[in-house]
Amino acid sequence: MSEATTAAAGGSSGQPTRIALLKVLGPVHVWALGVGIVLVGEFMGWNFSVGKGGAYGSLIACWVVGLLYTCVAMIDSEVTSTVAAAGGQYTQAKHIVGPLMAFNVGLYLVMAYTMLEAGDALVVGDLMKAVAGEFGHADLDPRPFVVLSIAILAWLNYRGVFMTLTVNFVITAAAFLAIVILFFGVAPWEPGKVLLHKELLIDLPYGWIGVIAAMQFAMWYYLGIEGTCQAAEEVRSAGRSIPLGTMSGMITLLIAASLTWYVAAGLMPWEYLGQAITPLYDAAKLTGNGTLQVILFVGTIFSAIASANGCINDASRAWFSMGRDRYLPTWFGAVHPRYRTPYRAILFLIPIAVVFAFQAPLDQVISFSILSGLLGYTFMSLNMMKFRKQWPLGSIKRGYVHPFHPLPAIVLLVLCVATYFATFLGYGATLVAVMAFYILASAWFVFHRYKFVRRGDQFTMPWPRPKGY
């Protein structure tokens, strides 16, 4: 109780009357949250883009989608430096667009992160199974290790955000370092010795349509960097930490993505690389260096754990915020009096992640997660235009102002449309299923839940009335 806040007046005997999430995070934690969620995509997943568009097609898609995410990072940094509250894009939507958009964005966030968490835990289980196989124990059941990963990380999240994201910083930095070590380990200064780009790289096997199709999987290089916004209510200075952590995270990912492509494309033919399960680990194996192999194995495990850890953090903040605003039962809006975490949201999402991990096929889980993220990015472009129109520069205090507006918002929207098309080419049925799910959820919100929402309490930022109101 001694740590509980006394923010509000009214405690006659000096007892606290209100409680809040702890403001203890800095830019390093924001970096760890954003990069931690994403980096697993460098260790696996991105390479399916090679299968769609060839090695060069994957590189083009990597940079084009990198542009999409740079726009996301810039837009998010500006809006979040102003709307400094848990919930991230959900809270932005609530303030700038309206309740139905906010409900949908909140749901995109929870689904994207919870499904990604399930996918990450499955990866840990599969890696344990692979290790057991190497040591002569075939057919190890991966399920206990999947559940253990979720349990340990949920427990860590339950006990406090500072330790959670400090751990994430350490393991994410180690995983990034593994990629850098692999890059130097293949002697890039001596082309032809280990790396065989000249022999392996060919023209686009499926032409430019293959490059477009590759965009869906190129998202793996960066998917989740927007999760930095969820830390907004727990950073000491949102105006400084969120832009600094997000933009430095984006730069880290662009470097990691380029190094990853360069090493893998120089070691494996595109036909193999395009369907490999753990391409960076395979690359380390191909060098014949046992130390590199161990480092990349550890890096792969660490990246999956960091991703699941960040996903639990982000999904619970979004769920908590929606509960606090009555978009969901208010029971979820509770803060732990000792650890100052959204403990009920964390607890509630554990069985959901376990069910996703055990019941749904991995590729479907990941596709649902990617599409939920993509819907969120589409919202961001429209949201940014509305935000600048309603609250022009100078009308409210911004911790960061992104340059060249409205160009990043327009570029983001165009690239989102292109990526929807890419998804339609490969996963048309999943795309329709995702849309149907969100339409049904919206109907539930409009006809059942909206009556509980206190419309007047929604707007919490000390802003002037929007222009033209």
Added chain:
Amino acid sequence: MDLWDLLSYAAWAVSVLLFLWMLIDAWGVGRKFQEDFLLSSREGEE
């Protein structure tokens, strides 16, 4: 039963213990503190 079987059982056991710890703690918090206090967090307030 080899080391991997033991590790599997240990993973189940530790998972159950951690889930139970969280559930018991959450239940204890609910008993010790009033619901209004636990739900008193407000967006945008320091």
